[in-house]
Amino acid sequence: MPIQLTIDGKPVSIEDGASLMLAAQQAGVDTPVICYHEATTPNGLCRQCVVEVEGWRVLAPACITSAAEGMVVHTASERVTRARRTILEMLNASMDLSEAPAIQQQMDEYKADRKRFPGAHRRSQPLLDDNPFYVRDYDKCLMCWRCVQACGDDLQFTYALSTGGRGYESHIATFFDAPMTETTCVFCGNCVAVCPTNALVSKTEIFMSRGLDYDAIRREKRKQRRAEKKEFSDD
Amino acid sequence: MAAETEDLSPHLPSYLEEDLLPAEHSDAPFEQYLAAVSPRGRTMLLPALLEAQRRYNYISSDTATQIGRSLNVPLADVTGVIEFYSMLTTEPTARSVIRVCVSPVCTMFGSHDVAKSLVHALGTTLGEPTADGEYFVEEVQCLGLCERAPAVLVGERPIGQTTPDVIAELIKRPPDPPSGLIRTGTRLLTSRLGKISPTNLDDYQNSEGLLGLKEALALSPIEVIEKIRSSGLMGRGGAAFPTGIKWESAAKASGESKYIICNADESEPGTFKDRTLMEEDPFSILEGLLIAGYAVGATIGYFYIRGEYPRAQQIVGEAIDTLRKTGLLGKGILGRDFNFDIEVRSGGGAYICGEETALFESIEGKRGFPRIKPPFPTTSGLFGMPTVINNVETFANVPLILRIGPEEYRKFGTDKSPGPRLFCISGDVFMPGLFEITEPLTLKDLIFKHAGGAKMGRKIQAVLLGGAAGKFVPPDQLDVRLTFEDTRAAGLSLGSGVVMVFDETRDLRQVLLDLGHFFAHESCGKCYPCQLGTQRQLEVLERLATGTLIPGDRERLNDVGWTMTDASLCGLGQTAALAVLSAIEHWPQMFE
Ligand SMILES: Cc1cc2nc3c(=O)[nH]c(=O)nc-3n(C[C@H](O)[C@H](O)[C@H](O)COP(=O)(O)O)c2cc1C
Ligand code: SF4
Ligand code: SF4
Ligand code: FES
Numbered sequence: 053m054p055i056q057l058t059i060d061g062k063p064v065s066i067e068d069g070a071s072l073m074l075a076a077q078q079a080g081v082d083t084p085v086i087c088y089h090e091a092t093t094p095n096g097l098c099r100q101c102v103v104e105v106e107g108w109r110v111l112a113p114a115c116i117t118s119a120a121e122g123m124v125v126h127t128a129s130e131r132v133t134r135a136r137r138t139i140l141e142m143l144n145a146s147m148d149l150s151e152a153p154a155i156q157q158q159m160d161e162y163k164a165d166r167k168r169f170p171g172a173h174r175r176s177q178p179l180l181d182d183n184p185f186y187v188r189d190y191d192k193c194l195m196c197w198r199c200v201q202a203c204g205d206d207l208q209f210t211y212a213l214s215t216g217g218r219g220y221e222s223h224i225a226t227f228f229d230a231p232m233t234e235t236t237c238v239f240c241g242n243c244v245a246v247c248p249t250n251a252l253v254s255k256t257e258i259f260m261s262r263g264l265d266y267d268a269i270r271r272e273k274r275k276q277r278r279a280e281k282k283e284f285s286d287d
Numbered sequence: 288m289a290a291e292t293e294d295l296s297p298h299l300p301s302y303l304e305e306d307l308l309p310a311e312h313s314d315a316p317f318e319q320y321l322a323a324v325s326p327r328g329r330t331m332l333l334p335a336l337l338e339a340q341r342r343y344n345y346i347s348s349d350t351a352t353q354i355g356r357s358l359n360v361p362l363a364d365v366t367g368v369i370e371f372y373s374m375l376t377t378e379p380t381a382r383s384v385i386r387v388c389v390s391p392v393c394t395m396f397g398s399h400d401v402a403k404s405l406v407h408a409l410g411t412t413l414g415e416p417t418a419d420g421e422y423f424v425e426e427v428q429c430l431g432l433c434e435r436a437p438a439v440l441v442g443e444r445p446i447g448q449t450t451p452d453v454i455a456e457l458i459k460r461p462p463d464p465p466s467g468l469i470r471t472g473t474r475l476l477t478s479r480l481g482k483i484s485p486t487n488l489d490d491y492q493n494s495e496g497l498l499g500l501k502e503a504l505a506l507s508p509i510e511v512i513e514k515i516r517s518s519g520l521m522g523r524g525g526a527a528f529p530t531g532i533k534w535e536s537a538a539k540a541s542g543e544s545k546y547i548i549c550n551a552d553e554s555e556p557g558t559f560k561d562r563t564l565m566e567e568d569p570f571s572i573l574e575g576l577l578i579a580g581y582a583v584g585a586t587i588g589y590f591y592i593r594g595e596y597p598r599a600q601q602i603v604g605e606a607i608d609t610l611r612k613t614g615l616l617g618k619g620i621l622g623r624d625f626n627f628d629i630e631v632r633s634g635g636g637a638y639i640c641g642e643e644t645a646l647f648e649s650i651e652g653k654r655g656f657p658r659i660k661p662p663f664p665t666t667s668g669l670f671g672m673p674t675v676i677n678n679v680e681t682f683a684n685v686p687l688i689l690r691i692g693p694e695e696y697r698k699f700g701t702d703k704s705p706g707p708r709l710f711c712i713s714g715d716v717f718m719p720g721l722f723e724i725t726e727p728l729t730l731k732d733l734i735f736k737h738a739g740g741a742k743m744g745r746k747i748q749a750v751l752l753g754g755a756a757g758k759f760v761p762p763d764q765l766d767v768r769l770t771f772e773d774t775r776a777a778g779l780s781l782g783s784g785v786v787m788v789f790d791e792t793r794d795l796r797q798v799l800l801d802l803g804h805f806f807a808h809e810s811c812g813k814c815y816p817c818q819l820g821t822q823r824q825l826e827v828l829e830r831l832a833t834g835t836l837i838p839g840d841r842e843r844l845n846d847v848g849w850t851m852t853d854a855s856l857c858g859l860g861q862t863a864a865l866a867v868l869s870a871i872e873h874w875p876q877m878f879e
Contacts (some may be wrong), residue, residue: 096659099855102853110852116659195818218365218811228366234464238362
C-alpha cells in the first residue's frame with residue numbers, strides 16, 4: 053500500500069517503508085549525500101542528507117528515515133541548509149578534499165566558506181604505500197566507513213579493516229597498524245572502488261595517470277613485489 | 288553495522304547450571320582464563336581485554352592476537368575495540384594507574400595542580416610511567432566523586448578532597464573511602480544508605496528489603512507491569528521515558544530470549560547518585576532487576592558498571608553472589624517457576640557506552656557506537672532480542688513501588704513527576720552531596736535551603752542544571768520547580784539530576800572549556816556533526832578561555848552548536864552544545 057506525504061509542498065505517493073531520499077527524488081528533489089553508497093549498508097554517518105520533518109525535534113537523515121503517512125517534509129529550510137553548509141565547512145577544515153569532486157560541488161551549492169575555521173587542527177595522516185595494488189592516503193579520508201563495510205559484511209567478508217580511534221581522532225585501522233600485506237586483505241579492490249575521495253587509489257590508476265602503458269605498469273608492479281618479498285625475507 | 292546483530296549467537300553460559308562463570312579476577316594463567324571464556328565468543332571481548340590490561344598493564348599485539356583468535360573476532364576489530372576504550376592501552380602503563388579528574392568541578396577545586404604536584408613528586412610526566420613501572424598518572428573526565436572534589440582514583444581506591452601538598456603521600460596509602468554525603472529529609476530511596484552493611488542480606492531484609500519482590504511474585508507479570516505503569520515512574524537516566532510502557536512493550540515483543548540491563552555507566556559530569564546507591568544499597572537495585580525480569584519474562588540480566596567504579600563493581604558483585612547463594616538468583620526463585628541470573632559487566636572508559644544502544648554494542652564486543660533507532664531496544668536490543676534497559680535509580684524505585692503501592696508512591700513528587708528523585712549537588716555550595724527530594728521544590732530552595740547556599744557569603748553566578756549535557760541557569764531564574772513539567776516549560780532538563788553551582792569568583796570561560804574538552808574526548812566519532820563539531824567547538828572555546836577570540840567566533844559556535852543539536856545521531860551530539868548555546872544566550876558579552 054502506498055502512503056502519501058508532502059515534500060517541499062508537493063504531494064508524493066510512495067511504497068510504505070521507502071526512504072525519504074527516494075520520496076524526495078519522486079518530488080524532483082536531489083538529496084546531497086556523502087557516506088551513502090548503493091553497495092554498502094547505510095549507517096547514517098554524514099548527516100548531509102538531513103531534512104526537516106514538521107513536528108520532529110531534530111532533523112531526519114533522509115537516507116535512513118522511512119517515509120510515513122502524512123509527513124510534511126522540508127528539504128531546504130534554514131535549519132537544513134545551515135547543517136549542510138556547516139558540515140561541509142567543518143569537513144573541509146579537517147582533511148584534503150581536493151580530489152572529491154562531488155563534495156566540491158556541494159560546497160559551491162551550499163556556499164560553504166572554505167576557510168570558515170581558521171587555525172583548525174587538521175586530522176593529518178601519513179600516506180601509506182605498503183602493497184603493490186593500492187595506496188592509502190588517509191589525509192583524504194573522511195570516514196565514510198565504506199571501505200570497512202566493503203571489506204567486511206557488505207561485500208568481501210575479509211575483515212582486514214576497522215574503524216579505529218575515537219571522536220575527532222577516528223581513523224581507518226588495521227591490526228596494530230600492520231601493512232596491508234600482513235593483514236587478511238585479498239586485494240580484491242572493493243574498498244578502492246567505493247572510496248569517494250581518492251584516499252584509496254589503485255596503483256594502476258596512478259601509473260596510467262603518469263602516462264605509463266600497460267606493459268610498463270606490469271613491469272613496475274613486478275619490481276615492487278620483488279622488493280617487498282626481499283624485505284620480508286630480510287626480516 | 289547494526290544489521291549484523293541478528294546473526295550473532297550470544298553463547299550465553301548456562302549460569303543457571305552452577306558456577307560456570309569464570310572467575311573474572313582469578314589468577315589462573317591467562318590461557319586458562321581465555322579457554323574458559325572462549326565458548327561465549329565475541330561478547331567476552333571487552334572483559335578479556337580488560338583482564339589482559341589488568342594483568343599486564345597493557346595489551347601487546349601477541350596478547351591481542353591470542354584474544355582475537357580464541358574469541359573468533361577479526362584482528363582488525365580487536366584493534367578497533369582497544370582504541371575505542373580509554374582504559375585499554377597498547378603501551379605499558381604501570382602497576383598503579385592514578386586518574387586525576389579534570390571535569391569542571393574538580394578543575395575549579397584545583398585538580399590540575401594536584402596532578403602537577405603528583406607527577407613532580409613522582410619524577411614523571413602525565414601519561415608516562417615512572418621509571419620503576421610503579422605509577423602512571425593521567426588526567427581523566429569526571430570520576431563521579433564530585434561531592435568530594437578534587438578527586439583522584441588510585442588503582443581501585445578513590446581519594447576525595449585532596450590537595451597538592453598531601454597527594455604524593457596519600458597515593459602510597461590511600462585512606463578508607465569515605466561514605467557518600469547523603470543529605471536529605473524524607474528518605475525513601477536513600478532510607479538504608481549509611482545505615483546498613485551494604486552487602487549484608489539480613490540487614491537488607493530487616494529494613495523492608497525483598498518485600499517488593501515477594502509482592503511481585505504474588506502477582507501475575509501483567510499485574511506487576513500495571514503497578515509500575517500506574518505509579519507513573521519515569522526513567523531517571525536522563526530521557527524520562529515512562530518505565531511501565533517500556534516494560535509492557537518488551538513483555539509483548541517476541542524473542543528467543545529477553546534481557547534486563549541495568550545502566551550503571553554513570554559518566555555524566557556531576558553525577559554520582561548511581562554510584563552512591565550501588566555502594567550503599569546494592570540489593571535494592573538488584574531487587575528491581577529481579578522484578579523486571581519476572582514482569583517481562585527475561586531470564587538474564589546484565590549490570591553494566593563504568594570502569595572507573597571498581598568499588599561499586601565489587602560491592603554489586605558481592606551482593607549478586609549472596610543472592611545466588613541464598614537462591615534468590617538462579618532457578619526456581621522463592622519456590623516459583625522463575626529463573627533469573629545477573630552478570631556484572633565493566634565499562635572500559637567511554638561515556639558514550641551509557642547511551643543504551645552503544646551499551647548493547649559494548650556488551651556484544653564491539654566499538655561503542657550508538658545504533659540507528661528504530662528498531663527500539665524493547666523489540667530489538669541486546670543481541671537483537673527484546674531488552675529492557677533502565678537506570679540504576681529507576682530500578683531502585685521498583686521495589687519501593689511494589690512495597691508501598693502505586694497510590695502511596697504517587698503521594699511523593701507531583702502528579703506529572705511522581706515519586707522521589709535524587710539530585711547530585713556539587714560545586715560552590717556549603718553542603719555538596721546527594722539529596723533525595725520527595726516534594727516539589729524550586730532549584731533555589733534546593734541550593735539555599737538544603738545545600739546551604741554559596742560559601743562565605745558569596746553570590747551565585749550560575750548553575751549548570753542537568754550536567755555537561757544540560758544548560759546554564761542564571762541566578763535570577765532559579766525559581767523553576769524541579770519537576771519534569773516545570774523544567775520542560777522553562778526549556779531546561781533535569782537530565783540525571785545534576786546541579787553544579789558556580790559562585791561569583793569562578794571564570795565561566797574555564798568551565799566552558801572543561802565542557803568542551805569533555806565532549807571532544809567522549810564523542811564516539813560515528814556521525815559527522817558531533818565527530819567534527821565537538822572538535823571545532825573546543826577550538827573556539829580554547830580561544831574564549833585564553834582571551835584570543837577572533838571575529839566571527841560567536842557565529843561559529845552558533846552554527847557548530849545548532850548543527851550538532853539538530854543533525855547528530857545520538858543524544859551526546861544533540862546535547863554537546865547546549866551549555867555553550869545557553870551561555871551565549873545569557874551572557875552574550877562574554878563572547879565578544
Ligand atoms: C551519551 C549518553 C550517555 C548516557 N549515559 C547514561 C548513563 O550513564 N546511565 C543511564 O542510566 N542512562 C544514560 N543514558 C540514557 C540511556 O540511553 C537510556 O535512556 C537510559 O538508560 C534508560 O533508562 P531509564 O529509562 O531508566 O532512564 C545516556 C544517554 C546518552 C545519549
Ligand atoms: S578510506 Fe575512503 S572509503 Fe575508507 S573511510 Fe576513508 S574516505 Fe571512506
Ligand atoms: S552524536 Fe556523537 S556520540 Fe552520538 S553517534 Fe554521533 S559522533 Fe557518536
Ligand atoms: S547520506 Fe545520509 S547520513 Fe550520510
